[in-house]
Amino acid sequence: MIRHFLSRQFLGFVGVGLGAAAANWLARIAAGQWLSFDASLLVAYAVGMAMAFTLNLLFVFPGGEKPVVQQALHFVAVNLAFLPVVFGAAVAFEQVLRRYGVQRFTESIAHALALAIPMFASFLIYKFFTFKGARDGR
Helix, strand or coil: CHHHHCCHHHHHHHHHHHHHHHHHHHHHHHHCCCCCHHHHHHHHHHHHHHHHHHHHHHHHCCCCCCCHHHHHHHHHHHHHHHHHHHHHHHHHHHHHHHHCCCCCCHHHHHHHHHHCCCHHHHHHHHHHHHCCCCCCCC
8 A cells, every 4th residue: 555655646646736735725815805714715625626636637647447527526525525624624723723822824824734634545535436547647
């Protein structure tokens, strides 16, 4: 199992994930100008998910066995399954940071920490289920 994480494909996945996480994070900051922290997390999650799917499809898991629509549906299902984890972790991290006296960038730090949680599990799910049969994108 470890060998899957010691691959160019996983490194590409991490790169795509960082880009999608940055889009997610920036979308949350932008949406936070008009929405509550909780609501802006949900909007940002959708933005990051759209970017992550597109980049993973093109660069990390090209040529999967399933039609693109089916891959997209499975991708959304996997991400919706992780949504409560990321959402709950972001809210919890934000509360813990405030409790320990962090006053600046509290929401941003909490959100960034929460985005990293599903990385290893989601890679394996995408590799063997969502984008099944994809070439090792290079």
